[in-house]
Amino acid sequence: MPMILFAFVVRTRDGLPFSASTDFAHNTELQERKQQLRKMSKALGCFPERGTVKGQDLNIYFVSSEGVSYMAVCHRGLSVAKAFCFLEDLCWAFKACFDNTAVNVAARPYPFLEFDSTIQKLKQQYNQIGGGPALEITLAEVQEDLKRHPPKVLTVEELELTNGLANGHIEQGPGSGQNVRLEPVTPAGILSLVLNIVCASLNLIRGVHLIEYTFQDDYDSLWSVVAFLLAFVCCLCQCHLYLFHSSWKRSQSASLLGVLVLCNSFLFGLRNVWQLLFHTSVACLATGLTLSRKFVVFIFLSSESSELCLGVFAFDPGNLSQCPSSV
Structure with a gap:
């Protein structure tokens, strides 16, 4: 059985896939690891530069360098040093083919699909009996580097936590190592947004229609027009304030x-x-939901060049003292 089953190259900042190895295996765990790997690629900025995700029979290894991340799914029988040696070789090969400009301007998925042939050659090199480093790096160098800077071992729970919530406005928390975002929009919040949009539309339609009569009646209804249009603007502002x-x-x-x-x-x-x-009730509902929507705080453990998500905390936006200030 091959030791290195799948390799993946992505851009670190947004997870844009650059290239991937071709495989025809139908192993259930392999498919699960590939799914985890693709989810990880969307949040690589929250992970250390080098790490491992342990599985039952298959492990995920990843290395990030100069804005590009190199990831691989390997059998647990493969040594950690050899797995990272493969990723270092993959890194050298990619840098030899593509410069930083090509990496930064890439806009569509898999722009370097031709790099798959290089990945396949490296996989074959390492999967051969006695196979090993193929390019600039040596196994001894990697082993020595791993002793000095051991890779972070992540759990599946930490992966799910870091992938986290995709909804809400993100801002930096009061303490270093925190990401603060609002809770996901609830079904009641969606209902409130829809009703607010309905109210805003009704106010706008009535206001525009009333403008026609205002010009004919010597501006007797001018203040009613102002009230309709002002209510229209306030409804939109309530939607923005909730989101x-x-x-x-x-x-x-x-x-x-x-x-x-x-x-x-x-x-x-x-x-x-x-x-x-009806209009007053919708306004009250929107106000109540806006004030009750809490923050979710992601706590990160920071090192010189990496971060690891450790936990999630919820607190009231009106009471910032509840927000943890340090890990």
């Missing part, structure tokens, strides 16, 4: 709610009681 964090969220939410209540009160007569109740 994105603001340090003035409490005061802004209260102000928007107050303006919407005043606008709808002013429009009494142009709207019946049930319409006013």
